[in-house]
Amino acid sequence: MACELWSDKLAAYVDGELSLPQAYELGTHLRGCSGCAAEVLERVQTKRSVADAGKYFEPSSEFRKKIEMSVHKSSKRTSIRGWQIVALPAALILILSLAVGFFVSREKAKRDHVYGELADLHVATLASATPVDVVSTDKHTVKPWFEGKIPFTFNLPELHGTDFELVGGRVAYLGQAPGAQLIYRLRKHELSVFIFQDRGTEMASWAPDPTSMLSFTFETWTKNGLRYFVVGDVSGADVNALSKLLRDAG
């Protein structure tokens, strides 16, 4: 079968993920090694047949039209760079107020998007068979586990005498930046605490909009260059209690 030296690189080779020098080196090896060559051939054939079998389900033309119409009606552009600005005083005031209004609603949309992402991460964790990657009620086990996995450290509170229990943690991504997700249990409910590096000027206000349709309770703050989010299917008072414990822990 495949050589020890190359066997773990074959998959990456077939997926086109090796660097050019590595791919070249492996290509040279394949010319002289029938075991690896046979393995690569089989992998390529499997890949092709999965691709072929997998391109299967087609949307009906009615459904296509339905989506096309609704997208066409509400389609927005990503920025306002294309606009022409007319330099009349009255027009200028009007444009400025529109821009502020636009900025505010963009901010709101951005904020809602972030909260939506966090809610999705929280629910996905609840639904997962492996909700945490480090399982421990001990903060002295959980905290060091993150070293090397995320670019910052944080402190966790002592929970003696409270109703909260630490379940464990995992690495979570928000806007492709890595951070920590800690799962806490309160009676029968689970809360997620997300910690990311604070990216400073991103948002004028992080306060969740009470008029937004959020099905969870959120609380957020920054401390020591880190932004914290607490989310759970519990009352505002419970989220507040956990937030206070975290804030006091520094």
Next chain:
Amino acid sequence: MTDASFEELSMPLFDQLYNFAHWLTQDKSEAEDLVQETYAKALRGFSGFRTGTNFRAWIFRILRNTFLTSRTGLKVAGQGEEELDALASVDPSPEAILIVKADRSLVRQALQELSIPFREILLLCEVEEMAYEEIAQVLAIPIGTVMSRLHRARKALRTLLIEKFKGGSHGL
């Protein structure tokens, strides 16, 4: 150069999104609901989307997360991958595998029988031809996990295909 509109970015992906949705839900009307909700969510969040970043990974991620939090998604979410690793991997004769792979419907059956984590990662890699980095964004996992999960998914598929060729079936 003007920035792309949501329509310009999202409509070219419609067929792929539908195909992926159908593989996840295994049902036509659920797939349609899933795609519709994905487009609605993506449209709502589009103002926060930064041009120049990967739109395809972004919208596939929305679809997949929407599925996971749907009724069907929550039901199947508990599917473990552990039992699949416990299966002994049999070394088939070369001819057997070639025959099995020629039959598309057998491969489709095997894909349907895979657990969701294995099925979705194979679809993203082989059908959508996403790079590991892109898959990592869609599934919100590190690249190392993408590679190890792909490895296990391919092993599981291979085992299923061998079983099918032998005429047996396996509740995988």
